[in-house]
Amino acid sequence: MTTIQQPAAPQQRTYGNWRRGERPGLFGLGPVGTGLAFAVMVCATGTLVVSQWLALAIAVGGMVMLLPLAVRFHGRTGAQIIAGHVVWQLGRARRRHVYLTGMASPVSLSHRLPGILARSLLFEVETGLREPLGVVVIPQSRHYTVALRCQTEGMELVDQPVLDQRVGRMAAWLSACCREPMLEQAQITVETTPDQGAALAAEIAQTTVPNAPAAAKKVLADIIRTYPVGAAQVDTWVSLTFKPPTRGRWTHEAVCAEIATRLPSLIAGLHGAGASVVTPMAAADLALTVSSAYDPVTAARPGVRPAPGWDAAGPVAAQESWDRYRHDSGVSRTWGMVEAPRGSVYSSAFSRLTDPDPTLLRKRVAIIYRPYTPAAAAALVERDRRDALFTAGKKRQATARDTVDILAAEQAAHEEATGAGVTRFTVLVTATVADADILDEAEARLMARAGEARLTLRCMYRSQAAAFAATLPTGVVLPVHATIPF
Incomplete structure (x- = not known):
């Protein structure tokens, strides 16, 4: 008698080991x-x-x-909170929370971008690739940002070993970013918008001949009427922000040329991480993307919308409130990550958070990475290891969290010593609605989805305009522009 043993099901991999860097005292x-x-x-x-x-x-x-x-509240000291209140009230007293452009504006006749992006510039560079490259320059921080539009393959009907391979290649790509000498920030943004069927209707109208059979026209008309129901448009961008060295005379042309030479290797690394097609965004595409975020209702109307210039990509009017940001035809609220998921998570942890929501005009989920250089990473993991041991040793009896923190610090030091990269990361989520009365309802749904991922989000109070701009593919590095140090 022969016994046939069934092979065991492959165990799904888990990920984690995130640590919040805090110095003891x-x-x-x-x-x-x-x-x-x-x-x-x-x-x-x-x-x-x-x-x-x-x-x-x-x-x-x-x-x-x-x-x-x-005294600390949600990771911030009482001094930071008090200073934030003072700065916010001073800004309101000087009317800095209101932005108005056009003929009646004391600021600008053209519709320039507000806030951090007010002085930004947009260049277009020929890179030898099929498409020209748009470069956003923020002069006050000397940051140069390029954006890549990605067509993602998704997770439906994909075997788990393939997903694990994508995560591994994404980790290799982030490790390669740590070795880019001028790279300051890498940002992955997923934007979902309800599809009104305008693109489908335009494509069918363009390809339908006048003498087509009546039955075929009726079928196509039914498709136009029924297909957009429940559908959504998903756009994915990867924004790379570079900063030239302080030594030497780096002109805009020199920096753009340097970025163009480094871009092909970074694009090649994204192909195995779930992106089937990666296309650099041209200047017109960048301007249209930013303009659509500030005026979502106009962008959703049927018809082809011409790409505005960078000087006209901003809103006509905008007003920042304590917990919301009104801009042209939309009202937005942005949340930031307070604490990463504890313990281990699966590769599909953030999938529910990025799923489309038909009740929102737009939703953007941005995962922001700020890589450390190899030298800084080596010093950081050793310092974190010593700090974890010091924090546990000064207590009469170490807690379970102290023990887990020591193990995580030891593992991070071991992985860095074997060649892994170290990055800081955070998550920003922006929801845009047409009416401010449904913002609280939208927040409840988003918090439920974040809870499924065990991700703790909190409203970016007093910083809604800056956080809104940080989720766009414009390369805003928030800690650099912060008035109050974190």
């Missing part, structure tokens, strides 16, 4: 706050020989000054 103050606390104690002790009341005043004043640095 006394009472949660961090290194800088701890140094200030020691300085206050030394000053108070030194003045005891002069006056006890003076020493007491220094000690009390130091405690009042350091208390906002010790």
Whole structure:
């Protein structure tokens, strides 16, 4: 009698080991706050020989000054929150939250982009590829950004080993980004919009001959009427932001030429990570994409919309509120990642978050990576390892989270030593609706989808305009433009 053993089902891979970089210190103050606390104690002790009341005043004043640095809410100190309120109120008093262009505007007659992108420029470069390349330049931060439009293959009817291979090649691509000398940021954005059937109707009208059979015309008319129901358009961009070295005279032409030489290898690395076709976005495509984000209702109307110039890609009017951003025909709200999913996740963790939502005019999910150089990564993982050991050692009894943190730091140090790259990453989600009254309903649905991925999101209060611009393929690096340091 022969026994045939069935092969075991392949085990699905899991991913994780994300760590939030925090420096240890006394009472949660961090290194800088701890140094200030020691300085206050030394000053108070030194003045005891002069006056006890003076020493007491220094000690009390130091405690009042350091208390906002010790208290944290959602990863931010009390001092940062207080400073944010003050800066926001000063900006409102100076009317900086309102933007108006056109004939009645004191700012600009043309419809330029607002806020961080107000001084941005757009160049078009011939790279030797099939399409010209649009380069967005932000002069105040010396950032040059190129955008790549990707046709993704999706996850439907794809075997799990193929998905694991795509994730591995994506990790190899991110590791290659860490070795790009001028690369500051890599951003992957997935935008979904309800498809009104305009493109399908235009294609059918263009290809239908006048003497076509009546039955064929009736079938095509039924397709135009029924196909757009429940359909959605999905666009995926990869934005690469470069910054030239401070040494040397780097002109715009020199930087664009340098980027063009590095782009083919970065494009080749995306092909195995789930992108079947990768096309550099030209200047007209970039301007039309940005303009459609600020005026979504006009962009969704049937017909071919001409691409505006970069000076006309902005909104006619925009107003930033505490938790929303009104721009032309839409109202948007942007959320940022507070905490990455704990533990291990599967390759489909963010799939529900990026799925189309027919009730929204537009939705953008942007995953932003800021790679470390190999030298900085080596120093970082060793520092994190020492910090994790110090945090656990200063407690009488280490918690389970301390133990897990030590294991994660040890694994990160081992993987970096064997050639892996280290990147910082965050997630921004922008939802655009036609009426502000349904923003809360849209937020409830998005929070439910984020909960399925165990991703903690929080509204970007007082920063809605900047966060909205950061989800576009324009290369906005938020920490560089932040008024208050993180």
